[in-house]
Amino acid sequence: MTGEQIGQVLDTLVVTDDAVPVSGADSGFALPDAMLRLLNRVVEAAGVRNVFEFGSGRSTKALLAAGCTVTALEHSQSWLVQTLASLTAEERSRLHAICQPLELVFYQGAPFRSWVLDGDTLQRLSAAEMVLIDAPAFPPFREHALSVSLRHSGGGLIVVDDGGIPTVRRFCARLAGVAGTMHRESPIDHGLYFMVRGAGAGSPPRRRLVETAKAWRRYFMAGSMCPTGL
Numbered sequence: 402m403t404g405e406q407i408g409q410v411l412d413t414l415v416v417t418d419d420a421v422p423v424s425g426a427d428s429g430f431a432l433p434d435a436m437l438r439l440l441n442r443v444v445e446a447a448g449v450r451n452v453f454e455f456g457s458g459r460s461t462k463a464l465l466a467a468g469c470t471v472t473a474l475e476h477s478q479s480w481l482v483q484t485l486a487s488l489t490a491e492e493r494s495r496l497h498a499i500c501q502p503l504e505l506v507f508y509q510g511a512p513f514r515s516w517v518l519d520g521d522t523l524q525r526l527s528a529a530e531m532v533l534i535d536a537p538a539f540p541p542f543r544e545h546a547l548s549v550s551l552r553h554s555g556g557g558l559i560v561v562d563d564g565g566i567p568t569v570r571r572f573c574a575r576l577a578g579v580a581g582t583m584h585r586e587s588p589i590d591h592g593l594y595f596m597v598r599g600a601g602a603g604s605p606p607r608r609r610l611v612e613t614a615k616a617w618r619r620y621f622m623a624g625s626m627c628p629t630g631l
C-alpha cells in the first residue's frame with residue numbers, strides 16, 4: 402500500500418468509536434486495550450504482516466496474536482522475559498527479540514538515550530511494513546528512534562505512541578511535516594501519530610534552538626529522575 406492508501410485506511414479507522422480518548426483501565430507502561438484494538442484494525446486493513454517494535458510488551462503479544470512476524474528491540478532484560486512468558490511457543494517462533502542497552506546518541510545537536518542499530522537490525526527496520534515506536538520509556542527520547550525509522554524506512558507505516566504528550570507531538574509534526582510524507586493523528590488514549598515516508602520525501606527541517614535547549618535540559622532531568630538509565 403502507498404502512503405496515500407494507508408492515509409485513507411486511517412481516515413476511516415480513526416473516526417470509529419474506539420478512536421476517541423478513553424480513560425480505561427490503567428495498563429501501566431503498556432499500551433491499553435483500546436489502542437491495541439485500533440492497531441490491530443490498522444494491521445488488518447493495511448495488510449501488515451511484518452512489524453518492527455521499539456520496546457516490547459502487550460503490543461508484542463497483540464501483534465503476534467494478529468498473525469504478524471515481529472522484531473522487538475528492548476533494553477530491559479526483565480521486561481523482555483515478562484513479554485516472552487506471555488507468548489505461546491508458536492508466537493515465540495515468529496518473534497525476533499533483541500535485548501540491547503540504551504546509549505547516549507545525538508540527533509541534530511541534542512542528546513538522547515536510544516539505540517544504535519547494527520546492519521541486521523537496520524535491515525529488519527527497513528523491511529518492516531509497520532514500525533511501532535513505544536520506547537524508550539521516556540517518550541521525548543523517541544525522537545531519535547523516529548529519525549532513524551524515517552531515514553531507513555522502506556515505505557512502511559511508522560506509529561509513535563504518546564502523541565498526546567506535547568513534546569512528542571511537536572517532534573512528530575516536525576519530522577512528518579515534510580512534503581511526500583503522509584501523516585495522521587489519533588487522539589485515542591495516549592495519542593498515536595502515524596506516518597509513511599514517501600520515496601521522494603525530503604529531509605526533516607532542523608529543530609529550533611529553543612527546542613534543542615529543552616532537549617538538553619530533559620536529558621539531564623531524565624538522568625536525575627531515572628538513574629537506572631531510561
Ligand SMILES: C[S@@+](CC[C@H](N)C(=O)[O-])C[C@H]1O[C@@H](n2cnc3c(N)ncnc32)[C@H](O)[C@@H]1O
Nearest residue numbers: 430431432456457458459460477480535536538
Ligand atoms: C511504554 S512500554 C510499552 C511497551 C509495549 N509497546 C507495550 O505495549 O507493552 C515501553 C518500555 O518501557 C519499559 N518499561 C516497562 N515497564 C516499566 C516500568 N515500570 N518502569 C520503567 N520502564 C518500564 C520497557 O523497557 C518497555 O520496552
